[in-house]
Amino acid sequence: KNQVEQSPQSLIILEGKNCTLQCNYTVSPFSNLRWYKQDTGRGPVSLTIMTFSENTKSNGRYTATLDADTKQSSLHITASQLSDSASYICVVPSGGSYIPTFGRGTSLIVHP
Amino acid sequence: SAVISQKPSRDICQRGTSLTIQCQVDSQVTMMFWYRQQPGQSLTLIATANQGSEATYESGFVIDKFPISRPNLTFSTLTVSNMSPEDSSIYLCSVVWGGEQYFGPGTRLTVT
Numbered sequence: 501k502n503q504v505e506q507s508p509q510s511l512i513i514l515e516g517k518n519c520t521l522q523c524n525y526t527v528s529p530f531s532n533l534r535w536y537k538q539d540t541g542r543g544p545v546s547l548t549i550m551t552f553s554e555n556t557k558s559n560g561r562y563t564a565t566l567d568a569d570t571k572q573s574s575l576h577i578t579a580s581q582l583s584d585s586a587s588y589i590c591v592v593p594s595g596g597s598y599i600p601t602f603g604r605g606t607s608l609i610v611h612p
Numbered sequence: 613s614a615v616i617s618q619k620p621s622r623d624i625c626q627r628g629t630s631l632t633i634q635c636q637v638d639s640q641v642t643m644m645f646w647y648r649q650q651p652g653q654s655l656t657l658i659a660t661a662n663q664g665s666e667a668t669y670e671s672g673f674v675i676d677k678f679p680i681s682r683p684n685l686t687f688s689t690l691t692v693s694n695m696s697p698e699d700s701s702i703y704l705c706s707v708v709w710g711g712e713q714y715f716g717p718g719t720r721l722t723v724t
Binding site: 504534536541542543544545546549589591593599600602603604605 | 621652655656657704706712713714716717718
Protein backbone atom coordinates (compact mmCIF):
# COMPACT_ATOMS: atom_id res chain seq x y z
CA LYS A 501 0.00 0.00 0.00
CA ASN A 502 1.36 3.41 -0.95
CA GLN A 503 1.94 5.57 2.09
CA VAL A 504 3.47 8.95 2.90
CA GLU A 505 4.35 9.69 6.51
CA GLN A 506 5.35 13.14 7.70
CA SER A 507 6.95 14.30 10.90
CA PRO A 508 6.62 16.15 13.09
CA GLN A 509 2.86 16.59 13.01
CA SER A 510 3.28 20.14 14.26
CA LEU A 511 6.15 22.46 15.01
CA ILE A 512 6.50 25.83 16.71
CA ILE A 513 9.62 27.92 16.19
CA LEU A 514 10.75 31.48 16.71
CA GLU A 515 11.11 33.86 13.82
CA GLY A 516 14.58 33.71 12.31
CA LYS A 517 15.23 30.11 13.34
CA ASN A 518 15.73 27.20 10.95
CA CYS A 519 13.70 24.02 10.89
CA THR A 520 13.55 20.71 9.05
CA LEU A 521 10.46 18.74 8.12
CA GLN A 522 10.60 15.03 7.30
CA CYS A 523 8.77 12.84 4.81
CA ASN A 524 9.05 9.06 4.47
CA TYR A 525 7.30 7.28 1.64
CA THR A 526 6.61 3.77 0.45
CA VAL A 527 5.09 4.71 -2.91
CA SER A 528 6.08 2.42 -5.76
CA PRO A 529 6.99 2.84 -8.50
CA PHE A 530 8.52 6.18 -7.67
CA SER A 531 8.50 9.04 -10.17
CA ASN A 532 8.87 12.22 -8.15
CA LEU A 533 8.21 13.82 -4.79
CA ARG A 534 6.59 17.19 -4.24
CA TRP A 535 6.43 19.58 -1.34
CA TYR A 536 3.44 21.90 -1.07
CA LYS A 537 2.74 24.81 1.24
CA GLN A 538 -0.85 25.32 2.31
CA ASP A 539 -1.74 28.56 4.04
CA THR A 540 -4.80 28.52 6.27
CA GLY A 541 -7.93 28.78 4.16
CA ARG A 542 -6.05 28.36 0.89
CA GLY A 543 -5.25 25.54 -1.50
CA PRO A 544 -1.80 23.90 -1.55
CA VAL A 545 0.87 25.66 -3.60
CA SER A 546 3.87 23.81 -5.01
CA LEU A 547 7.25 24.58 -3.46
CA THR A 548 9.44 22.07 -5.20
CA ILE A 549 9.41 18.86 -7.24
CA MET A 550 12.17 16.29 -6.72
CA THR A 551 12.83 13.64 -9.35
CA PHE A 552 14.65 10.37 -8.80
CA SER A 553 18.03 11.73 -9.86
CA GLU A 554 17.91 14.87 -7.73
CA ASN A 555 19.37 14.96 -4.23
CA THR A 556 18.89 18.61 -3.36
CA LYS A 557 16.81 21.43 -4.74
CA SER A 558 16.39 24.94 -3.40
CA ASN A 559 13.61 27.48 -3.78
CA GLY A 560 14.64 30.61 -1.95
CA ARG A 561 14.79 29.83 1.76
CA TYR A 562 13.35 26.36 1.16
CA THR A 563 15.71 23.46 0.46
CA ALA A 564 14.40 19.98 -0.24
CA THR A 565 16.50 16.83 -0.14
CA LEU A 566 15.71 13.37 -1.43
CA ASP A 567 17.27 10.01 -0.62
CA ALA A 568 15.66 7.56 -3.01
CA ASP A 569 17.49 4.63 -1.41
CA THR A 570 16.00 5.17 2.03
CA LYS A 571 12.81 6.71 0.59
CA GLN A 572 13.13 9.83 2.67
CA SER A 573 12.84 13.51 1.92
CA SER A 574 13.30 16.60 4.02
CA LEU A 575 12.30 20.23 3.66
CA HIS A 576 14.63 22.68 5.36
CA ILE A 577 13.45 26.23 6.00
CA THR A 578 16.14 28.78 6.66
CA ALA A 579 15.71 32.02 8.61
CA SER A 580 12.01 31.46 9.14
CA GLN A 581 9.53 34.27 8.71
CA LEU A 582 6.04 34.76 10.11
CA SER A 583 4.67 34.11 6.63
CA ASP A 584 6.13 30.60 6.75
CA SER A 585 3.36 29.65 9.17
CA ALA A 586 1.40 27.08 7.19
CA SER A 587 0.91 23.38 6.63
CA TYR A 588 3.62 21.67 4.55
CA ILE A 589 2.45 18.65 2.64
CA CYS A 590 4.59 15.95 1.07
CA VAL A 591 3.04 14.40 -2.04
CA VAL A 592 4.27 11.39 -3.96
CA PRO A 593 2.62 10.43 -7.27
CA SER A 594 2.90 6.80 -8.23
CA GLY A 595 4.59 6.25 -11.56
CA GLY A 596 1.97 5.46 -14.15
CA SER A 597 -0.86 6.79 -12.00
CA TYR A 598 -2.27 10.28 -11.90
CA ILE A 599 -3.47 9.72 -8.34
CA PRO A 600 -0.84 10.93 -5.87
CA THR A 601 -0.47 9.88 -2.26
CA PHE A 602 -0.62 12.77 0.19
CA GLY A 603 0.98 13.05 3.59
CA ARG A 604 -1.04 14.54 6.43
CA GLY A 605 1.22 17.54 6.51
CA THR A 606 3.31 19.28 9.14
CA SER A 607 1.72 22.33 10.71
CA LEU A 608 4.39 24.99 11.22
CA ILE A 609 3.82 28.00 13.42
CA VAL A 610 6.42 30.76 13.46
CA HIS A 611 6.23 33.07 16.46
CA PRO A 612 7.71 36.59 16.55
CA SER B 613 0.87 27.76 -14.67
CA ALA B 614 -2.83 27.08 -14.25
CA VAL B 615 -4.98 29.40 -12.19
CA ILE B 616 -8.00 27.87 -10.51
CA SER B 617 -10.89 29.66 -8.89
CA GLN B 618 -13.65 28.19 -6.76
CA LYS B 619 -17.03 29.40 -5.63
CA PRO B 620 -18.12 29.75 -2.93
CA SER B 621 -15.03 30.17 -0.80
CA ARG B 622 -16.97 29.11 2.27
CA ASP B 623 -20.51 28.31 3.32
CA ILE B 624 -22.50 27.24 6.34
CA CYS B 625 -25.33 24.88 5.46
CA GLN B 626 -28.06 23.04 7.31
CA ARG B 627 -28.12 19.28 7.36
CA GLY B 628 -30.23 17.70 4.67
CA THR B 629 -29.57 20.44 2.13
CA SER B 630 -27.23 20.42 -0.88
CA LEU B 631 -24.41 22.70 -1.98
CA THR B 632 -22.89 23.02 -5.42
CA ILE B 633 -19.27 24.09 -5.67
CA GLN B 634 -17.95 25.59 -8.89
CA CYS B 635 -14.43 25.27 -10.23
CA GLN B 636 -13.05 27.38 -13.08
CA VAL B 637 -9.61 26.92 -14.69
CA ASP B 638 -7.89 29.45 -16.93
CA SER B 639 -6.55 26.68 -19.21
CA GLN B 640 -8.18 23.79 -21.02
CA VAL B 641 -7.46 20.55 -19.18
CA THR B 642 -8.54 17.00 -19.83
CA MET B 643 -8.98 15.89 -16.24
CA MET B 644 -10.16 17.80 -13.21
CA PHE B 645 -9.97 16.34 -9.73
CA TRP B 646 -12.08 16.92 -6.66
CA TYR B 647 -10.55 16.42 -3.22
CA ARG B 648 -11.81 16.55 0.32
CA GLN B 649 -9.62 17.67 3.19
CA GLN B 650 -11.05 16.96 6.61
CA PRO B 651 -9.58 18.73 9.63
CA GLY B 652 -6.11 17.43 10.44
CA GLN B 653 -6.23 14.93 7.60
CA SER B 654 -4.51 14.61 4.27
CA LEU B 655 -6.26 15.27 0.99
CA THR B 656 -8.55 12.50 -0.17
CA LEU B 657 -9.51 12.15 -3.81
CA ILE B 658 -13.27 12.09 -4.31
CA ALA B 659 -13.47 11.73 -8.08
CA THR B 660 -11.91 12.53 -11.42
CA ALA B 661 -14.00 14.51 -13.88
CA ASN B 662 -13.47 14.15 -17.61
CA GLN B 663 -15.24 16.31 -20.13
CA GLY B 664 -17.92 14.41 -22.02
CA SER B 665 -18.05 11.38 -19.77
CA GLU B 666 -19.18 10.39 -16.31
CA ALA B 667 -16.88 11.09 -13.42
CA THR B 668 -14.80 8.29 -11.94
CA TYR B 669 -15.35 7.95 -8.19
CA GLU B 670 -12.87 6.64 -5.64
CA SER B 671 -13.74 3.99 -3.12
CA GLY B 672 -16.07 5.35 -0.48
CA PHE B 673 -17.57 8.07 -2.67
CA VAL B 674 -20.72 7.66 -4.76
CA ILE B 675 -22.39 9.68 -7.47
CA ASP B 676 -25.66 10.08 -5.58
CA LYS B 677 -23.86 11.84 -2.75
CA PHE B 678 -21.33 13.78 -4.82
CA PRO B 679 -22.71 14.38 -8.33
CA ILE B 680 -20.23 16.05 -10.64
CA SER B 681 -20.68 17.95 -13.87
CA ARG B 682 -17.99 18.69 -16.46
CA PRO B 683 -19.63 20.61 -19.30
CA ASN B 684 -16.38 21.84 -20.90
CA LEU B 685 -12.61 21.74 -20.58
CA THR B 686 -12.35 24.67 -18.15
CA PHE B 687 -15.24 24.16 -15.74
CA SER B 688 -16.63 21.61 -13.31
CA THR B 689 -19.07 21.47 -10.41
CA LEU B 690 -19.25 19.23 -7.38
CA THR B 691 -22.49 18.93 -5.44
CA VAL B 692 -22.52 17.73 -1.86
CA SER B 693 -26.00 16.26 -1.43
CA ASN B 694 -28.14 15.64 1.63
CA MET B 695 -25.43 17.05 3.84
CA SER B 696 -24.64 15.91 7.36
CA PRO B 697 -22.14 17.36 9.86
CA GLU B 698 -19.66 14.68 8.74
CA ASP B 699 -19.47 16.47 5.37
CA SER B 700 -17.93 19.51 7.04
CA SER B 701 -14.63 19.81 5.26
CA ILE B 702 -12.59 21.74 2.74
CA TYR B 703 -13.32 20.76 -0.84
CA LEU B 704 -10.58 21.38 -3.38
CA CYS B 705 -10.56 21.36 -7.14
CA SER B 706 -7.30 20.38 -8.83
CA VAL B 707 -5.81 19.98 -12.29
CA VAL B 708 -2.58 18.70 -13.75
CA TRP B 709 -1.16 21.11 -16.28
CA GLY B 710 2.31 21.10 -17.75
CA GLY B 711 3.24 18.13 -15.60
CA GLU B 712 2.46 19.92 -12.37
CA GLN B 713 -0.55 19.63 -10.09
CA TYR B 714 -2.40 22.82 -9.20
CA PHE B 715 -5.07 23.32 -6.58
CA GLY B 716 -7.90 25.77 -6.22
CA PRO B 717 -8.23 27.88 -3.07
CA GLY B 718 -10.79 25.47 -1.65
CA THR B 719 -14.34 25.73 -0.38
CA ARG B 720 -14.71 25.51 3.38
CA LEU B 721 -18.04 23.83 4.16
CA THR B 722 -19.60 23.73 7.61
CA VAL B 723 -22.76 21.69 8.09
CA THR B 724 -24.85 22.43 11.16
